Amino acid sequence: MKKWYVLMACMLAGALTGSSQGFFVGAGFQQHYIPEYDKAIRSYNSGRPYLEEDHALIGAATYLEASFWGRVKQWNSGIQLSHSYSRSRSESCNFNTKLRFHQVQLSYVLRWLPKPDTPGPWYYFDLHVGATGTELSRMINGGSVSVDDEPLRAWGGGGQLGLTFSFPIEINKNRSGELFAGATFLPYFYSPNAEPVIHQTKGLTSEESGHMITWKIGIRACYSEKRKQRTE
Amino acid sequence: MNRKEFLHKSAYGALGAVALSQWLWACRKTELFEEGDYSGKVVVIGAGAAGLYAAYLLRSKGVEVEVLEAADRYGGRLGKLEGFADYPLDLGAQWLHGKNSILGDLIKRTDTAISRDNSESRFWFEGELKRSTPVDIADAFSKEDLPDVSFLDYADQQGWGRGSAYEYIVEWAAGDQGAGAEAISAFWNIKEEENWSSGEADFKFEQTFFDLFNNHVVPTIADRIRTNTVVNRIDYSGSSIVVTDQQGQTYTADKVIVSVPLPILQDGDIQFTPALPSAKVAAFQKLGMGPGMKVFLKFSEAFYPGNIVGGAVCAAYADEREGKSGSDHVLLAFVMGTQAQKLTDLGSDQAIINALLAELDDMFDGAATAAYLDGRVQNWTTEPFVRGAYSYATVGVGESRKTAAEPIEDRLLFAGEAMNLNGHHQTVHGAVETAIREVTRIFESAQ
Numbered sequence: 001m002k003k004w005y006v007l008m009a010c011m012l013a014g015a016l017t018g019s020s021q022g023f024f025v026g027a028g029f030q031q032h033y034i035p036e037y038d039k040a041i042r043s044y045n046s047g048r049p050y051l052e053e054d055h056a057l058i059g060a061a062t063y064l065e066a067s068f069w070g071r072v073k074q075w076n077s078g079i080q081l082s083h084s085y086s087r088s089r090s091e092s093c094n095f096n097t098k099l100r101f102h103q104v105q106l107s108y109v110l111r112w113l114p115k116p117d118t119p120g121p122w123y124y125f126d127l128h129v130g131a132t133g134t135e136l137s138r139m140i141n142g143g144s145v146s147v148d149d150e151p152l153r154a155w156g157g158g159g160q161l162g163l164t165f166s167f168p169i170e171i172n173k174n175r176s177g178e179l180f181a182g183a184t185f186l187p188y189f190y191s192p193n194a195e196p197v198i199h200q201t202k203g204l205t206s207e208e209s210g211h212m213i214t215w216k217i218g219i220r221a222c223y224s225e226k227r228k229q230r231t232e
Numbered sequence: 233m234n235r236k237e238f239l240h241k242s243a244y245g246a247l248g249a250v251a252l253s254q255w256l257w258a259c260r261k262t263e264l265f266e267e268g269d270y271s272g273k274v275v276v277i278g279a280g281a282a283g284l285y286a287a288y289l290l291r292s293k294g295v296e297v298e299v300l301e302a303a304d305r306y307g308g309r310l311g312k313l314e315g316f317a318d319y320p321l322d323l324g325a326q327w328l329h330g331k332n333s334i335l336g337d338l339i340k341r342t343d344t345a346i347s348r349d350n351s352e353s354r355f356w357f358e359g360e361l362k363r364s365t366p367v368d369i370a371d372a373f374s375k376e377d378l379p380d381v382s383f384l385d386y387a388d389q390q391g392w393g394r395g396s397a398y399e400y401i402v403e404w405a406a407g408d409q410g411a412g413a414e415a416i417s418a419f420w421n422i423k424e425e426e427n428w429s430s431g432e433a434d435f436k437f438e439q440t441f442f443d444l445f446n447n448h449v450v451p452t453i454a455d456r457i458r459t460n461t462v463v464n465r466i467d468y469s470g471s472s473i474v475v476t477d478q479q480g481q482t483y484t485a486d487k488v489i490v491s492v493p494l495p496i497l498q499d500g501d502i503q504f505t506p507a508l509p510s511a512k513v514a515a516f517q518k519l520g521m522g523p524g525m526k527v528f529l530k531f532s533e534a535f536y537p538g539n540i541v542g543g544a545v546c547a548a549y550a551d552e553r554e555g556k557s558g559s560d561h562v563l564l565a566f567v568m569g570t571q572a573q574k575l576t577d578l579g580s581d582q583a584i585i586n587a588l589l590a591e592l593d594d595m596f597d598g599a600a601t602a603a604y605l606d607g608r609v610q611n612w613t614t615e616p617f618v619r620g621a622y623s624y625a626t627v628g629v630g631e632s633r634k635t636a637a638e639p640i641e642d643r644l645l646f647a648g649e650a651m652n653l654n655g656h657h658q659t660v661h662g663a664v665e666t667a668i669r670e671v672t673r674i675f676e677s678a679q
Contacts, residue, residue, distance in 0.1 A: 029250055031257065042264040047334060047668040049292035050341050050448065054262040060254060095341040140340060147332045147431040179246060196429035200333050201665055203427045204654045205672075215253075217246050 021224075022069040022076075026180065028218015030063035030084040032101070034189065036210035037136075040198040041088070041099075043205040052092040058101050061086035063216050067109060069224070076111040080128065084214070098139045099198065103214070105132045105184070107162065124178075128162035132186055132212070136197050145197075154198075156191030158212070160184050166220075176222045186212040265675030267294040272486030274674065275300060275475050277463050277502075280308020281325075281660045282647040283491035284445055286667035287453045290674075298483060299453065300475065302462040302617040306450065308493070309618060310442040310660065313528065316608055319558030321528060322440045323610045325660050330431025333661035334668070335444070342448050345438035351554040356542040356595060358397045367392055369401045370408075378418035382627055383411075386418045403571060404547035410658055411522050411624040412569025420625035424633065427655035436555030441660060462617075466490070467505040468644050487674050491647040491667070494521040495619035497636075508640065515635035518628070519650060523572035523613035524621025527565040527588055528552065530606040534561040535599035536592070545591040546571060561603075563592075568621055572613060581609040622658040623650035633657065637666070642677045645670040 038057050045054040061084040069078035081104070088099040107130030134156035138145040145152045164182030171177060192208040199205050274290055276283045279301035290297040299306075311323030328335060328346060339346055354361040369392070378386060387393030387402045406413035409421055437444065450457075465476040466488060475483040496502065497516045507513075527546075540549040545567075552562035565588050567575055575584045585607040592600030612618050625633075637651035647666040649657050656662030 031253055038260075039264075042262060043668065043672065045262050046264040046266075046293075046672070047289065048337060049289060050338055057257070057260060057262060059257045092341055094343045095337065097337070140337075145332065147330065147429075148433055152332060179243060181246060181249070196332065200336065200430065201427075201654050201656070202429040204665055204669060217250055 021071075022078075022222055023224075024065070024067040024069065024078075024080075024178070024220045024222045026063075026065040026067075026178075026218050026220025028063045028065075028180070028216055030061040030086075030103075030214055030216040031059050032061060032084075032086060032103070033213040034058060034210065036189075036191070036206040037194060037198065039206040040195050044199050045090075047199075050092075051090055051095070053090045055090040055097070055099065056088045058086050058088050058099060061101070061103070063218055065218075065220065069109075069111075071113070074113050076109075076113055078109045078111075080107045080109045080130075081105070082107075084216075094141075096141055100137050100139065102135045103132060104134075105160065106130050107160070109164075124166045124168070126164040126166060126180075126182070128160070128164065128182075128184065130160055130162075131157065132160050132184075132189070133157045134189075134191065136191070136194055138197050147196075152193075152197055154191055154193035154196070156189060156194065158186040158189040160186045164216075168222075174223055176224065178220045178222060179218075180220060181215075181217045183213065183215040264672055265293060269293065270295055270675050270678040272674075272678070273297070273484070274487045274489065275473070275483050275485035276489045276491060277466075277475065278302075278308065278491035278493075278648065279306035279457050279459070280491060280493070280648065280663065281310060281445065282649070282651075282663040282667045283308070283489065284449050284453065284457075285664045286489050286491065286647060286671055287456060288449045289667060289671045291453050291456065293675075295674075297453070297456055298485075299457045300461040300463055300477065300483065301457060301459045302492075303615075304459050306457050306459060307442050307445065309612065309622070310440075310445060311610070312440045312442040312446075313608065313610070316528060316606065317530060317552070317556075317558060317560035317562045319438075319553075319556040319560065320440050320443070321552060321562065321564075322437070322442065323526065324612070325441050326436065328435040328437070328441070328661070329656075329659050330429075330433060330661075331435060333430040333656070334664055335661040336430070338448060339444065342444070344444055344448075346435045347438070347555040349434040349436050349554055351538045351551050353539040353541050354537050355401060356540060357401070361537065361540070361595065365398065365401060367398060369398060369405050373405050373418060374422065376422055378422060380417050380419040380627055382414050383416050383418055383421075384413040387413070398542075400544050400547045401542040403569065404541045407547050407566065407568030407571070409624050410524060410568055410620075410622040411520055412571075412573075414570065415520055415522060415626055416624050417627040417629060420627070420629045424625050424629075424657065425655045427653075429654075430656060430659075430661060438555065438557055463502055465503045465505070466644065468640065469505055473643060487643050487645060487677075489645045489647050489667075489670050491663075493618050493620065493648065494519055494623050494650040496617065499619070504644075511635055512638065512640075515632040518626060518630075518632035519636060520624045520626040520629070521620040521622065521650065522569045522624070523576060524568045525565075525572050525575065525584075525609060525611040525613060527567065527575075527584060527610070528608045529563045529565065529585065529588060529592075529600075529604065531561045531563065531600070531603040532605055533603050535596050535603055536563055540595065543591050543595070545575070545587050549592075572611075572621070576611060576613050581607070581611075584609050584611075624658070639670070639673060642673060645673060
């Protein structure tokens with residue numbers, strides 16, 4: 001844990017001490033692929049013939065991000081915080097159930113920039129290194145599921161590595177936009193209480209850990225002092 | 233292509249990618265197994281909760297299935313007593329142990345009426361009924377660092393065992409796990425429940441647990457259940473499995489799910505050809521399943537304060553009116569382990585009832601006999617195709633439950649509460665979970 005704090009402090013320092021700074025705010029669409037969740041949801045559906053509608057796999061999510069950038073020579077680096085929300089519903093007579101999945105990602109982002117006199121570029125590659133935290137919960141008939149009066153939630157987390165491909169769109173001197181598409185991989189995603197939330201068992205259908213892949217697409221608005229400095 | 237064109241194309245490409253991604257996602261299977269994934273025939277032996285649910289699942293996916301039940305009725309350790317009181321009673325399993333389970337969903341889906349059992353208990357301690365005891369015995373056996381000794385031996389070590397005022401409160405704690413205090417392991421009892429996830433609160437059915445299955449599971453498979461069919465041989469030496477009943481009739485199947493109560497396997501009622509692996513047979517023997525009975529006592533008035541814990545004849549009495557819509561006063565004597573065996577040895581139902589009334593008279597100054605109206609004994613120990621209450625962890629049981637539940641060649645499969653490895657053994661939803669596990673195994677074997 002101590003190493004983690006040190007790393008975060010270095011990342012933040014790198015972002016804040018750059019010669020120029022910028023804010024990015026983005027929104028988009030994110031897709032999750034979590035095999036252990038899929039297994040539990042499939043087993044849930046197969047084991048309950050009395051349900052009229054299957055639970056969908058957890059997949060499509062709304063995605064929001066905010067990042068703060070600094071620049072050091074040819075590199076932009078920053079801290080990015082993002083949140084995505086996905087849900088999966090199954091509706092039957094007397095019984096509506098919904099899984100809600102929140103994901104928060106905190107990443108250190110690194111972007112290589114061309115020299116100021118170089119034309120373009122039309123796109124950037126951003127490398128993300130960071131961590132993910134998730135929360136999975138269930139609602140039944142509009143109410144949150146609790147066990148013995150305690151809300152039933154599954155927390156999860158893991159380290160992640162991501163790559164984003166961004167296309168800049170100039171708006172004015174200080175403002176610009178970007179279309180982006182990217183993917184993130186969590187080689188080890190630990191979510192020990194997910195099966196009790198999804199399948200209402202533990203150790204029957206899925207493992208406590210696995211991997212997670214997400215891919216996303218969206219648009220972000222950028223405010224950057226860098227542009228001001230360049231024109232001046 | 234200039235920058236503007238590139239961005240336009242990128243935007244269209246992005247929208248296309250989202251649409252394609254969603255379409256591909258929608259094509260992914262949302263079920264582990266679907267109709268048509270398995271085309272063989274399955275025979276299920278035992279029409280208890282696990283057997284019924286396995287058949288229900290298989291039938292829902294179009295699999296040919298037949299359920300062979302030795303008794304003259306289905307339900308296994310689920311049963312319903314009507315006419316004794318002005319509300320129905322559960323002859324067998326009656327509490328839903330936590331709602332976060334597959335049965336919790338079924339109950340909500342079918343709008344089945346249940347209520348949390350909030351009945352209070354009094355402890356018969358040092359000749360008096362008390363709200364609590366200086367040592368919380370239930371809590372003492374919930375700790376994770378207990379040694380692998382019996383409840384009773386551990387209680388002796390702590391100074392609240394044999395001969396102490398706590399002796400029958402310890403018996404109650406063991407009986408709650410379906411065991412006598414001298415047989416159940418303090419360590420393995422907790423260890424085996426470490427995956428428990430359904431919740432600690434107990435719920436009661438306004439009708440009965442049996443009704444839940446009878447109304448919502450059985451209807452789709454009723455024509456596939458053969459009662460009075462005592463299986464005594466399973467031959468899995470060939471490409472098909474041949475099941476033979478006591479009358480010599482044979483049933484051929486590709487897969488067989490054995491969901492009989494543990495004592496049927498322990499006592500060797502079913503002959504397997506070839507013989508089951510010795511480790512598996514040893515595992516059956518290592519698991520415990522002790523005597524158990526439920527005695528319903530109807531009274532003209534409720535002289536008792538709710539549940540009573542710690543009697544020397546019966547360590548657990550429960551107020552049956554709790555959670556029911558009716559006015560009759562019925563006290564349930566929930567007798568397990570050594571106490572159940574002692575009562576069984578009395579030889580008749582009336583003798584059992586008399587022994588219980590005598591104990592209650594002692595506690596309530598003769599009020600029990602004065603208010604007694606009727607009694608009914610459901611002795612699961614003497615039920616020929618059950619022979620006990622439910623499984624428990626004996627001293628030194630280790631991984632026996634896992635070995636007992638292992639399939640043979642992915643064709644001979646074992647289900648039922650005793651075969652649950654997810655901490656929910658001893659429960660109905662635990663039995664159902666093993667049905668899901670084994671049906672999944674059947675479908676996976678076909679892939």
